[in-house]
Amino acid sequence: MTENLFSSKGELGLSIVxxxxxxxxxxxxxxxLQSPGDSAPVVDLTSIPGxxxxxxxxxESQLKHTSYIDQSQPYLKCARELxxxxxxxxxxxxxxxxxEHVASNPSDYSSVNTFSAIQYVESPxxxxxxxxxxxxxxxxxxxxxxxxxxFAVSRPKPTKKKYKKVANRTKPVPTTLPEEFRIIxxxxxxxxxxxxILSPHPPEFTPTGRYTQEGYDIIEKNHPGDxxxxxxxxxxHHFMMEQNEGFAWNESQKGKFHEDFFPPVVIxxxxxxxxxxxxxxxxxGLYHEVIDIVKDKIASGIYEPSSLSYRSxxxxxxxxxxxxxxxxxxxxxxxxxxxxNSGVPPFIEQLAETFGGRACYGVFDLxxxxxxxxxxxxxxxFTTFQTPLGTFHLTKLPMGWTNSMQIxxxxxxxxxxxxxxxxxxPFVDDAGIKGPQSRYQDKEGNYETVPExxxxxxxxxxxFQNLNRIVERIKYVGCTWSGKKxxxxxxxxxxxxxxxxxxGRVPEDGKVDKIKxxxxxxxxxxxxxxxxxxxxxxxxxxxxxxxxxPLVNLTRKDVEFYWGPEQEAAxxxxxxxxxxxxxxxxxxxKSGARVILAVDTxxxxxxxxxxxxxxxxxxx
Numbered sequence: 319m320t321e322n323l324f325s326s327k328g329e330l331g332l333s334i335v336x337x338x339x340x341x342x343x344x345x346x347x348x349x350x351l352q353s354p355g356d357s358a359p360v361v362d363l364t365s366i367p368g369x370x371x372x373x374x375x376x377x378e379s380q381l382k383h384t385s386y387i388d389q390s391q392p393y394l395k396c397a398r399e400l401x402x403x404x405x406x407x408x409x410x411x412x413x414x415x416x417x418e419h420v421a422s423n424p425s426d427y428s429s430v431n432t433f434s435a436i437q438y439v440e441s442p443x444x445x446x447x448x449x450x451x452x453x454x455x456x457x458x459x460x461x462x463x464x465x466x467x468x469f470a471v472s473r474p475k476p477t478k479k480k481y482k483k484v485a486n487r488t489k490p491v492p493t494t495l496p497e498e499f500r501i502i503x504x505x506x507x508x509x510x511x512x513x514x515i516l517s518p519h520p521p522e523f524t525p526t527g528r529y530t531q532e533g534y535d536i537i538e539k540n541h542p543g544d545x546x547x548x549x550x551x552x553x554x555h556h557f558m559m560e561q562n563e564g565f566a567w568n569e570s571q572k573g574k575f576h577e578d579f580f581p582p583v584v585i586x587x588x589x590x591x592x593x594x595x596x597x598x599x600x601x602x603g604l605y606h607e608v609i610d611i612v613k614d615k616i617a618s619g620i621y622e623p624s625s626l627s628y629r630s631x632x633x634x635x636x637x638x639x640x641x642x643x644x645x646x647x648x649x650x651x652x653x654x655x656x657x658x659n660s661g662v663p664p665f666i667e668q669l670a671e672t673f674g675g676r677a678c679y680g681v682f683d684l685x686x687x688x689x690x691x692x693x694x695x696x697x698x699x700f701t702t703f704q705t706p707l708g709t710f711h712l713t714k715l716p717m718g719w720t721n722s723m724q725i726x727x728x729x730x731x732x733x734x735x736x737x738x739x740x741x742x743x744p745f746v747d748d749a750g751i752k753g754p755q756s757r758y759q760d761k762e763g764n765y766e767t768v769p770e771x772x773x774x775x776x777x778x779x780x781x782f783q784n785l786n787r788i789v790e791r792i793k794y795v796g797c798t799w800s801g802k803k804x805x806x807x808x809x810x811x812x813x814x815x816x817x818x819x820x821x822g823r824v825p826e827d828g829k830v831d832k833i834k835x836x837x838x839x840x841x842x843x844x845x846x847x848x849x850x851x852x853x854x855x856x857x858x859x860x861x862x863x864x865x866x867x868p869l870v871n872l873t874r875k876d877v878e879f880y881w882g883p884e885q886e887a888a889x890x891x892x893x894x895x896x897x898x899x900x901x902x903x904x905x906x907x908k909s910g911a912r913v914i915l916a917v918d919t920x921x922x923x924x925x926x927x928x929x930x931x932x933x934x935x936x937x938x
Contacts, residue, residue, distance in 0.1 A: 513786060519770065540805050553778070673743075676753040742788060830855075
C-alpha cells in the first residue's frame with residue numbers, strides 16, 4: 319500500500335492525492351484512474367461536472383531526474399493534445415487545473431513520490447483515453463515524452479438525468495387524423511385455445527426449448543429467499559418450461575406483433591420539406607463499439623438500407639447499467655410534422671393503488687418492446703440516418719417518435735384487455751401481475767393448499783394460472799416477454815415507482831433512503847428539493863402540510879433563508895413520518911365493508927382520509 323503524503327480539495331470538490339511509493343514499487347504495473355481501494359491515486363469522476371483527466375507520471379527514467387517534478391504544465395499540455403488528437407477535435411477550455419508535488423531523493427525508491435496532475439474539462443465525450451508518458455531526458459519538451467503503453471480508460475458513471483424543459487420540446491401537430499393513418503388492431507381466433515395445462519404435481523426441471531440451465535439460474539436469482547415452498551419452485555420452473563416460447567433471452571428470440579392482427583404502422587405526417595441534419599462525429603474511443611451495435615441491428619432486421627432525401631441525427635447514451643451503450647435516434651424533425659396521437663398511459667397513482675395488498679406479484683417486461691412493432695414500408699424513409707456502414711432507416715417502431723408510446727400502450731392494452739383490471743394493468747411495455755387478494759390463512763395462520771398437492775398453497779396456484787393466461791395471450795399475438803427481467807411470484811414488487819406488498823403500498827426503499835440521509839438544508843434550493851422529494855410521499859404522512867409549514871414558509875417571496883431549531887424539527891418530523899409510514903390499501907368497492915371518510919380542519923390546513931373496515935382482520 320502507498321502512504322498518503324498529501325491530500326487537498328480542488329475548486330470543484332475533487333480530492334487530489336499525492337502518495338509515497340513503497341520500496342517494492344514496480345512502475346510497469348502501475349495504472350491510473352483506478353477504482354477506490356486500489357493503490358493508485360483515486361479520482362472520483364462522478365463528483366464534478368464534465369470529466370477529469372489524471373496523469374500519473376511515473377517511470378524509471380523519470381525517477382532519475384528531479385526536474386520533471388517542477389515541469390507540470392508540459393504534462394497537462396501533453397494530456398490535452400493527446401485527448402484532442404484522439405477525438406480529432408479540441409476539448410473545451412480547462413475549468414481548473416491543480417498540481418501538487420513533494421520533492422524527494424530520486425536515488426531512493428522508498429522516498430520517491432508520485433506526481434499527479436488533474437485537469438477539469440467540460441466535454442461531450444463519453445470516454446477519455448490517457449497514456450502514461452516517459453520522459454527520455456531531463457528536458458521537459460513535449461517531444462521528449464514517449465508513451466509507455468500503460469493507459470487508462472475513463473468511463474464516468476451516468477450523472478443525474480436532465481430532462482428537456484416543456485417549452486423546448488418539439489410538439490406534434492394537433493389536427494384531425496386522416497383515415498389512412500388509423501391504427502388497426504384485430505385479433506382473430508381464440509388466444510387460449512392451445513394454452514398449456516400446469517400440473518399440480520410439477521416435474522423436475524429439465525432444459526426445454528428456450529428455457530435452458532442459464533435461464534433457470536436467472537429465474538432462481540430473481541426469486542431469492544424462502545417465500546416459495548419447494549413444490550412451488552418446481553411449479554415455477556414447470557411454468558417456464560411449458561411457456562418457454564413466450565420469453566426471449568436474446569435478440570434472436572425476440573418476437574414481433576403478427577401483421578395479421580397488427581398491420582404495420584403508417585406514420586401520420588402533414589405536408590413538409592425533407593430534412594437533412596449533420597450527425598455528430600463518433601468518438602474514436604467508441605468507434606468499434608458503435609459499429610458493432612449497428613451491425614447487430616442490421617443483422618436483426620431493425621436497420622435496412624435507405625436512399626431517400628431525409629437524414630436525421632443519432633447519438634449514443636449509456637444504458638441503465640452505466641457501461642453498455644445504446645443508439646438513440648433524434649427524430650425531432652419527424653415529430654414536428656407528425657399528427658398527434660392523444661392517447662396516454664394509465665394514471666400512475668390509480669394504477670399503483672390497485673396493486674396494494676395482494677398475496678403475491680408478478681412483473682413482466684416486453685423484450686425490446688418497440689422493436690416488436692413494424693413500421694409500414696412507405697413510412698420507413700422518414701427515419702433515414704447516415705452511418706459509416708451506409709445509409710439506413712428503421713423498420714420497427716422508433717423510440718423517440720412522438721406517437722410510439724401511445725401506439726405500444728394501445729397494443730398491449732388491446733391484447734390483454736380480458737385480463738384488465740382484475741389481474742393486470744399494463745403500463746406501456748411493463749405489466750405488473752396481481753396475485754389473489756388473500757393468502758387463504760386460517761386463524762392459526764395455516765395456509766390453504768391445493769387438494770392435489772399439500773406443498774402448493776392455493777394463492778400461489780391461482781397466481782400461476784393467471785400468469786399462464788397472460789403469457790399465452792402475448793405469445794398468441796407473436797410477442798415475447800424478457801426472460802431476464804421476469805419476476806413470476808414474489809412477495810412484493812415495485813409497480814410504477816410504488817412498492818406494493820401484502821400489507822399495502824409503502825414508500826419505495828430508494829426514496830426513503832434519500833430522505834433519511836438528507837442533511838440540514840443549506841439554502842433555499844436545498845429546501846425546495848427536500849420538499850419536492852418528500853412531497854412525493856405525502857400520501858403516507860398524516861398532517862403533512864402542517865408538519866412541513868416551517869419549511870414551506872422559507873420558500874415564500876421576500877422571506878430570508880434561516881435554518882434554525884424549528885426548521886430542523888420539521889425536517890426531522892417529516893423524515894420520521896416517512897420512515898415509519900403505514901401501508902396504504904385500496905378501497906374494495908365490491909365488498910360490503912363500511913367506508914369511512916375522516917376530515918380534520920384547522921386555521922392553517924385541511925386534511926381528509928378514506929378508511930375501510932376489514933371484518934376479518936381489524937388491523938388491516
